[in-house]
Amino acid sequence: MAALAIGGEQYDGFWNQKGVYIKDPPGSSIIQYRMDFGFAYRLADNVQSSISLPLIWNHNEYIHTNSNTYGAGDTSLGFKYEFFDKIRCVWKVRNWQDLLPAIYLGADFLIPTGISPYSDVKSSFDTTGLGFYRMDAVLLLEKTISSFSASAQVSLGDYLERKVNRFLDNYVEPYDKKLGRRFGMAYSIGYSYMLESMSTMTLILAYAYLKEGEGRVNNNADPTVAFSRNILSLGLSYATASREIIYKLKFNHTIKAAGWGENFPATDIITLEANYVFR
Amino acid sequence: MFSVKYWIQLSILLLFFASCNQLTDDLLPDGTDKRMSAQNNVPSAVGKIAPDFSLSDSKGNAVSLYTELSTTKGAVLYFTMWCSVCNAHLENMTSQITPSFPNIKFFVVDYVSGSTQGAADSLAANGFQSLTIPVLIADAGLVSNYQVSMGIVVVIDENRVVLMHEYYEDGARLRQILEAIQ
Numbered sequence: 001m002a003a004l005a006i007g008g009e010q011y012d013g014f015w016n017q018k019g020v021y022i023k024d025p026p027g028s029s030i031i032q033y034r035m036d037f038g039f040a041y042r043l044a045d046n047v048q049s050s051i052s053l054p055l056i057w058n059h060n061e062y063i064h065t066n067s068n069t070y071g072a073g074d075t076s077l078g079f080k081y082e083f084f085d086k087i088r089c090v091w092k093v094r095n096w097q098d099l100l101p102a103i104y105l106g107a108d109f110l111i112p113t114g115i116s117p118y119s120d121v122k123s124s125f126d127t128t129g130l131g132f133y134r135m136d137a138v139l140l141l142e143k144t145i146s147s148f149s150a151s152a153q154v155s156l157g158d159y160l161e162r163k164v165n166r167f168l169d170n171y172v173e174p175y176d177k178k179l180g181r182r183f184g185m186a187y188s189i190g191y192s193y194m195l196e197s198m199s200t201m202t203l204i205l206a207y208a209y210l211k212e213g214e215g216r217v218n219n220n221a222d223p224t225v226a227f228s229r230n231i232l233s234l235g236l237s238y239a240t241a242s243r244e245i246i247y248k249l250k251f252n253h254t255i256k257a258a259g260w261g262e263n264f265p266a267t268d269i270i271t272l273e274a275n276y277v278f279r
Numbered sequence: 280m281f282s283v284k285y286w287i288q289l290s291i292l293l294l295f296f297a298s299c300n301q302l303t304d305d306l307l308p309d310g311t312d313k314r315m316s317a318q319n320n321v322p323s324a325v326g327k328i329a330p331d332f333s334l335s336d337s338k339g340n341a342v343s344l345y346t347e348l349s350t351t352k353g354a355v356l357y358f359t360m361w362c363s364v365c366n367a368h369l370e371n372m373t374s375q376i377t378p379s380f381p382n383i384k385f386f387v388v389d390y391v392s393g394s395t396q397g398a399a400d401s402l403a404a405n406g407f408q409s410l411t412i413p414v415l416i417a418d419a420g421l422v423s424n425y426q427v428s429m430g431i432v433v434v435i436d437e438n439r440v441v442l443m444h445e446y447y448e449d450g451a452r453l454r455q456i457l458e459a460i461q
Contacts (some may be wrong), residue, residue, distance in 0.1 A: 014363035017370055022405055025361070063391035065360065111307035119304035123429050124364060138417030167446035168428045169291045171314040175448070220450035224367040262365055
């Protein structure tokens with residue numbers, strides 16, 4: 001399968017370390033545009049692999065600071081093992097086995113191909129990547145019964161420690177740095193409607209929570225990088241009758257109020273995606 | 280399972296992206312200390328005499344670096360653009376560092392607001408109304424002389440020598456430098 005997604009992420013204030021939402025100054029405009037090239041390939045009967053290669057444009061106007069930067073983002077590699085042989089989507093529940101969900105266990109790898117704060121950039125607004133390798137273990141459960149679907153996902157990630165000798169265009173006394181352990185969970189519910197042409201329209205509501213703990217600098221705790229955030233999503237997808245082409249429109253929204261995040265920017269994201277399945 | 284064709288395609292894609300920018304900065308991080316060679320042309324580089332400045336703070340008071348240094352063991356300049364990272368540093372510095380060094384003069388330098396009122400508004404908008412550290416409003420000369428960017432902290436001793444000029448990170452390096460001069 002090949003996928004192309006284009007999207008824009010509008011930054012709109014941030015939550016401080018106490019979880020208080022702070023608005024951006026008047027006149028600020030911070031937008032990140034993304035174009036993702038995705039490919040998925042079945043390696044074996046029960047094993048899928050995927051890769052996502054983003055290109056990113058940053059447009060920033062923040063008080064008296066203006067900049068426009070672009071470059072590659074961080075690359076994601078994913079492998080997923082399917083703990084089932086038969087399709088778990090059922091039209092009607094006839095016995096208890098019809099209630100079993102599709103279970104996937106996966107490993108995602110983040111490769112720092114983007115422009116991070118540890119390279120030649122003037123501000124964190126100009127970065128396109130984190131600058132760290134990370135591995136996430138992912139458990140995904142999916143179930144579709146009739147026109148209704150639901151999913152639940154939990155993930156646990158850990159970064160590799162790296163050496164740092166530069167930060168935001170300033171060389172620093174070299175040190176070892178590691179970002180905090182990452183925990184994520186996400187839930188979704190969906191409803192699919194079959195159109196007369198046998199194509200399908202699906203509406204999906206989702207909620208996701210993400211938290212990263214304290215980092216480490218020279219093996220000492222660094223609380224300044226810990227964060228958390230909550231995201232609500234509304235998605236609409238359209239699949240052709242042959243299921244060869246799937247279009248997706250997705251809107252991610254964060255509640256700009258106290259308690260919905262900590263030490264993290266509040267953003268809204270809109271993404272349009274087209275998938276083509278090779279048979 | 281992993282065909283040669285698959286890995287070739289993957290490698291080509293990664294190489295394409297690798298050609299886009301300074302990729303190896305992060306793929307193969309460098310731990311070499313390059314401060315001395317990189318800061319040679321910076322007036323406020325470590326080991327040099329810090330350029331003097333005279334600025335207004337957010338309350339309209341005039342502040343001169345050399346005057347302040349004449350009555351303290353040293354000065355710390357923390358550069359902020361009031362972003363989430365800067366605010367996290369400021370919280371950390373005021374709670375974990377500042378109280379331990381009464382003989383050091385701390386300043387927050389706002390290099391984006393551009394006016395007394397703008398700095399006062401930024402303080403209030405970011406929840407730092409009760410901040411006891413003076414907030415200085417940077418001018419073009421300071422921005423140029425101190426090679427300003429977000430989160431940079433500069434330490435200057437009573438002899439006006441720059442001892443530190445780098446990113447705040449977790450504050451451990453700042454504490455280490457201040458313990459040596461207080």
